Amino acid sequence: AAQGFALIRTHACALAPGDVRVVSGKTREFQGPPAMPFVPGGDVSGVVAAVADGEPRLRMGDAVVARFNGSPRGGLAEYTVVKTALTTIKPNGVDFCHAAAIASSGVAALVLAKMLNHGDRVLILGGSGGVGSDLVQLARRFGASFVAATSSDVQLVRRLGADDAVDYREHNVWELERYKREPFDVVIDLVGGGWHSARRCSASSPGILKCGRDGGRFWTLTPDTAWFEMHSIADAIRVFLAPALWRRVYTFFNRSIPRYQFVLALPEGHESRAELLALIESRALDVTLDPAGPFPFTTAGVRAAFDLQASRHARGKAVVSLLS
Template sequence: MKAWSWDRYGPPDVLALKDVGEPAIARDEVLVRVRAASVNPYDWRHVGADPKLVRLSVGLRRPKPGLVPGADLAGVVERVGDEVTGLRAGDEVFGEVRLGSFAEMVAVPQNRLAVKPARLTFEQAASVSMAAHTALQALRDVGRIAAGQRVLVNGASGGIGTFAVQLARTFGAEVTGVCSTRNVELVRSLGADDVVDYTRADFTARKGGYDLLIDIVGDRSLARLRRPLTSRGTLVIVGGIASGRGRLLGPAAQVFRGALASPFVRQRIGTVHWKPNSADLRLLAGLMEDGRLTPVIDRTYPFDQIPEALRYIERGHARGKVAITF
């Protein structure tokens, strides 16, 4: 089968399309023939070891041999391990792996898959898992969102942000999205009650009005991010698409700053520890079947142009997700 791999860290050009053997599956895994994937900042950060902290998991001096990048996927089950229940050959599924989805076939733990909603294309389904999981867990598990709250999403037009706006609305919140001028109408169409164009106004000047702030961009200090919150409001640090380029910790630096500051302020400061799981995938699938949640896809690239897709998303201006077709 064909798979993308890399033997040194660097820009997307270090990726090479190779012929490799079909992956073996463990007893609790499913072999999926990939029909679509999507790209995330997670992917280019691994390929480029940016931040350098990434090297601890994929190789200190160079990537470990045989690694394949990519997390999100949708496809068709080829076969299942002996301990797998509820899935069988021929099922259409979606989900994610830690690494490996930029290949024609991939072994996926059963607890990271769910049946694909019938109304979604493979490209749409492949655009869900990492971004929607992160948005859901930021709002529900860390942010403890409740109906009637006022929620602000900084980075509302990106992959995570487009899901966060829609999910906050399903929880019954009043949502404000922050984005650039060209994305104002998109964010409004997703259900945002208010949209702040950051090129024209500073959302951190809105003092004390929000119960929950989801920061996806990482381009403001903690002190400024706390300003729009009520005295008992919650700041959730998702990561930092715009922060930490070329540094040791990258966006994790903001996470550590939040953890250090949290005991000394009245407001809550939390961080999403992304936990993919099939239960949340099934919840998201139900929302998509009902039409309450829709993946936003900026553009689609063919499998043989994955480096170009990574270059595009690395620039940080994608509207929603970028999908890969096989």
């Protein structure tokens, strides 16, 4: 394998919204696919089959988990090339499917949880998805005093440890009196578009989220729509950069509305995955795999996994198992 890379025999590949975006071709100029034929998939676990000489952390035969390099590609194959800097040794006590499931979603959840202040009251929009199902648990672990989440599966969110759960099909979470009486310090949007409601929470008409002056923060991992087209720099500015920068600057100065932050939650390095794997092994983190999976590594199996991921209603992670 080339310096900085390892070849792994893939055992599991977890899908994420980014995989659906890449396969759709809607962000092709930024994320690929570069050409056909194309192998999708980016979050993988498996066993090292080859590694460059002088690589200090990895040896042939090591069980590992790795996330994509640049954009998700290459993971839905019997062998895949991973960047060693993004590869972490998998402990024996964590199976390959659960390990693949945290490769990027778990890391994003961990990054968000570590941004919390001790005692924060937190609302997660999208608590049963790939990131949310980990974040509900990690938010509490990293200091939140109260965690609520929206979901169409309130039982799952409660089972994961949320103090309260709101079925967004039945209730408008932004109008709930119990939250207006005791507003949140932080709203974390994993769905997209929540800012338009959050910005109406202001010092003059208190809502469910505190205003910036009182420490209210709105964090999002997504632009206003979860699915978007981006083919040019102008598109990137319109979809991502302009709203994120303008809102950040505007809410920095205007403290009568919550403070906005678009979070890029995929750091380089392998440490976050190691931390998550240790939490899973010690049973402090219960990673959710959608019950329809793990999907078999067949055309029908991979299509079903993609359909589930594209539906935006996966319970936790959609995972393909390459172990027969």
